Amino acid sequence: MVQLMNRTDKETQAAVSPVEAPIRETAKPVVYDTKQLNLWYGSHHALKNIDLPIRENEVTAIIGPSGCGKSTYIKTLNRMVELVDGVRTSGEILYRGRNIFDAKYSVEELRTRVGMVFQKPNPFPKSIYDNIAYGPRIHGIKNKKILDEIVEQSLRGAAIWDEVKDRLSTNAYSLSGGQQQRICIARALAIEPDVILMDEPTSALDPISTLKVEELVQELKENYSIIIVTHNMQQAARISDKTAFFLNGEVIEFDDTNKIFQNPADQRTEDYISGRFG
Amino acid sequence: MRITEQQPGVNKRFIDPASVSKRMDGRKITNSVFKTLFFMATLVALLVLGILFYRILSQGIGFLSADFFQNFASRFPEKAGIKAALVGSLWLMAVVAPVSMFHGIGTAIYLEEYAKKNRVNDFIRMNISNLAGVPSVVFGLLGLTIFVRALALGNSILAAGFTMSLLILPVIIVAAQEAIRAVPQHVREASYGMGATKWQTIVRVVLPSAIPGILTGSILALSRAVGETAPLIVIGVPVIIQFLPSGVMDTFTALPMQIYDWAKRPQADFQKVASAGIIVLMAFLLLMNSIAVLIRNKFQKRY
Known part of the structure; x- marks a missing residue:
């Protein structure tokens, strides 16, 4: 870290244009380091030579047209992609320095550190309380008092406590889609993760619920990666610090969100963000 | 048929309103003809059921008395009772229900949740469905060979129970598989996404949602076992029993066996006794099916 800072200081001084501050100046430690990742669904080569260092306490957005591999990539990060039959991978993904494809790395352990929020709100057909307490319970917490605290803290963390505190025992399905999605975020927070993966979390939500989730993401990045x-490219521009542009299973460009949206290095990125395709 | 002349910039019209309305009547008639036809088909089934009910009730109701439930089989129609058969059927259920449900649900969970999609497993799945269509007498022969002779269980409740379990196992497996498959994948993903193991996901997410469907299917399969006669005949279950079984190794008789025996006797009054027996058997089945419906309505989860 110190070394890194020193080097970036020098780079800053050497920079020709001091107006555009280099991103490396504030570089945070890497949480997820993807190295030469390839993934095949049967014979379909879905991810090609992905290299992507993802840093702590930042929001990293992954954008790209349908079928570009962005969902596949995020599901690879917690190995959910393996639920699909016939998936093969090569290369490595280092999570906090350990290769998640290592035979000794248990997926259960990985997924306890890495929470996930899905495209469609997917609460369990249980009460709000039981939804939030699900994670802690499977990890062995039985004490009612501790569970109560976790539930409250998680719901507060997902900015939905005030809306549901009086009806924790009602079925989560009685909530609106936007509330369900925040319940799912709260449920992910309840396992006290290090990283939160979100796979198009607002695609099924109305604009107001989307705004709430976006605000929540901004708050959550203080404590989580x-x-x-x-x-939604506007969403990526609004809420993320870094943006990776995927196309046909490759990372075309990965940089500061501002840089990607204002001054993309690759013509294809520019075409995509300016709406010429996708 | 006249097609309106094409004007520049206007789509050509192919559907002529006049000919559409000309054909309308014919289409409606065809529709009502088939509606009537299908209603008649339903009526035939209802009519047969009605006649059956009427005949059995009118014949048997006179023999339904407290004595009928307390007496054993007898040479005299007025003294004949269903006690041994009713208790025997309950004993049979006591073996069939746990054995078939444990194996059936276990197999379904394995096939749906654990087994990988490959040719061997596809072959197994296909054959289980085929097994559901095998005639019950064949299962009776299987039971005779394996349980009665090879394992020397004789014509005991256990041997009959195992045979009946085999008979309804495919039905339970298929019903349970369908119930498990109906649990949406996204709730499984939610569970796995929090670091749950497969077993935790099955117990906490899949089964609570699937259990109404599994129980409904199982109970319907069990009611089939209550009414089956052929396997019991092949196994050699007796019909005249003057004692109640005291354990699973005892021999016994069951409701359909008793009814079969009464029905083939020459005396006219025994036909009426048989009808009374059928009423008891049908009440038994109706009760089980009602429980299945009740469970389905009460616990059904909607996503």
Whole structure:
């Protein structure tokens, strides 16, 4: 870290244009380091030579047209992609320095550290309380008092406590879609993760619920590293610090969100963000 | 048929309103003809059921008395009772229900949740469905060979129970598989996403949602076992029993066996006794099916 800072200081001084401050100046430690990742669904080569260092306490957005591999990539980060039959991978993904494809790395352990929020709100057909307490319970917490505290803290963390505190025992399905999605975020927070993966979390929500989730993401990045797949480029521009542009299974460009949206290095990125395709 | 002349910039019209309305009547008639036809088909089934109910009730109701439930089989129609058969059927259920449900649900969970999609497992799945269509007498022969002779269980409740379990196992497996498959994948993903193991996901997420469907299917399969006669005949279950079984190794008789025996006797009054027996059997089945419906309505989860 110190070394890194020193080097970036020098680079800053050497920079020709001091107006555009280099991103490396504030570089945070890497949480997820993807190295030469390839993934095949049967014979379909879905991810090609992905290299992506994702840093702590940042929001990293992954954008790209449908079928570009962005959802596949985020599901690879917690190995959910393996639920699909016939998936093969090569290369490595280092999470906090350990390769998640290592035979000794248990997926259960990985997923306890890495929470996930899905495209469609997917609460369990249980009460709000039981939804939030699900994670802690499977990890062995039985004490009612501790569970109560976790539930409250998680719901507060997902900015939905005030809306549901009087009806924790009602079925989560009685809530609106936007509330369900925040319940799902609260449920992910309840396992006290290090990273939160979000796979198009607002694609099924109305604009007001979307805004609430976006605000929530901004608050959450204080304590968590967030990787968010989105179809919505404005959303990526609004909430993320870094943006990776995927196309046909490759990372075309990965940089500061501002840089990607204002001054993309690759013509294809520019075409995509300016709406010429996708 | 006249097609309106094409004007520049206007789509050509292919559907002529006049000919559409000309054909309308014919289409409506065809529709009502088939509606009537299908209603008649339903009526035939209802009519048969009605006649059956009427005949059995009118014949048997006179023999339904407290004595009928307390007496054993007898040479005299007025003294004949269903006690041994009713208790025997309950004993049979006591073996069939746990054995078939444990194996059936276990197999369904394995096939749906654990087994990988490959040719061997596809072959197994396909054959289980085929097994559901095998005639019950064949299962009776299987039971005779394996349980009665090879394992030397004789014509005991256990041997009959195992045979009946085999008979309804495919039905339970298929019903349970369907119930498990109906649990949406996204709730499984939610569970796995929090670091739950497969077993935790099955117990906490899949089964609570699937259990109404599984129980409904199982109970319907069990009611089939209550009414089956052929396997019991092949196994050699007796019909005249003057004692109640005291354990699973005892021999016994069951409701359909008793009814079969009464029905083939020459005396006219025994036909009426048989009808009374059928009423008891049908009440038994109706009760089980009602429980299945009740469970389905009460616990059904909607996503």
